[in-house]
Amino acid sequence: MMASTNNVILAEDIRPFTSQVAGHACQTDKHSPGMLKHKDGFVLKPLLKQTQAKTELEFYKGLASSPHVDLTPFIAQFHGTAKINIGSYSGEVIILEDVTGKLEKPCIMDIKIGRQTWDPFASASKIEAEEKKYTECKRELGFCIPGFQVYDSESCKVVKYDKSYGKSLNKSTVLEAFSIFLNLHNQKHAAKAIELYISKLEEISNIISKQKQLHLYSSSILLSYDCEKLGTNVEACEWANVHLIDFAHTFTGKSHKEGVDENYLHGLRNLMHLLSQLSAKNKKGIPQVKTTLP
Secondary structure (H helix, E strand, C coil): CCCCCCCEECHHHEEECCCCCCCCCEEHHHCEECCEEECCCCEEEECCCHHHHHHHHHHHHHHHHCCCHHHHHHECCEEEEEEEEECCEEEEEEEECCCCCCCCCEEEEEEEECCCCCCCCCCHHHHHHHHCCCHHHHHHHCEEEEEEEEECCCCCCEEEECHHHHHCCCCCCHHHHHHHHCCCCCCCCCCHHHHHHHHHHHHHHHHHHCCCCCEECCCEEEEEEEHHHCCCCCCHHHCEEEEEECCCCEECCCCCCCCCCHHHHHHHHHHHHHHHHHHHHHHCCCCCCCCCCC
16 A cells, blocks of 8 residues: 555455454444554554644654654554545545554553643543543553453453443552453463563653653553463563554644653553562462453
8 A cells, every 4th residue: 555645445445453442443423433454454543533633643754753763663653644435434544554463362452641641732621521531540540441352361262341441440450450461360371471561661661751842642552462372482572562552642842841741651650560560469479360251
C-alpha cells in the first residue's frame, strides 16, 4: 500500500482487527468501524475526529525529526493514510504496523498512563466525563487498564476483559489483573516477561524524563506476549514486547507549556513499581489465586 492520502483501500481487503482490546470499537450508530486489519497485515485506525486526527498524524509524521525520536523503537511504524468506505464509515484511516502480528496466540494489555487523561484544551464536559472513569486506579496509581485479552495457557481459550472489568479495579486488586494476564496461576506462565517489561519501561521513562516538549495525555502502553511460547526455552525478548500507542492527545512545546511530563512519568513509575512487586512475589513462590474466567 502506498503511503498517500489518495490511496483507496477496498472494503473486501479489510476485516475487523480481532486483537483490539480497548479504544473505539465497532459502533454503527456512531459511524465507527473500530480498528481494522488489511489483508497485507497492516492495522488501520479510523480518524474519527478532525482535531484528534490532525494531532495524531502530526505526531507520526514528525517523530523522526522530534526531540523524542528515541521513542521510535517503541512505536508502530507509520505507513501513511488511506481512504476507506466500509459499513457506515466513509473516511480516512492511519496505516500502521501490526506490532502483535507475529504472535501466534497474542496476549495484549492496554494500560492508559496518567492520572489526568484529558488534555489542556478539553471542554468542561470532557474533563467531567474523564474524571468519572477508572477513578480509583487513576487516583491511586496514575494509570488504568481499559482492557486486555489473554490466552489461558492450560485451556488455550482466549478471554477478553473489557472496560467494565478495568473500572472495577483499584490499588488492591490491580495485581490480580496482571496475574491473570501473565498466566501466573498456571504451570506455563509469562513471568519471564516481567523483567523485560520493566527494562523497556525504564528505557521509555528515561527518554521522556530527559525532554521537556512532549506531553502524552490519554496515551497507552501496550504490553504483549505470545502464549504459544510459554514453557519453551525461547528468550522473552523473542515473544514479549512493549509499545506506546494512541497519540490523539499529544502535545509538544509548540502547542503546550514546556516542562517534564510528570503526569505521564508518575503513572509509568507506578506501573514499573507494581511489576517489580509482582516479580518479587513470583520469585518467592507465593501462589497466585486463579480467578474464575468470565
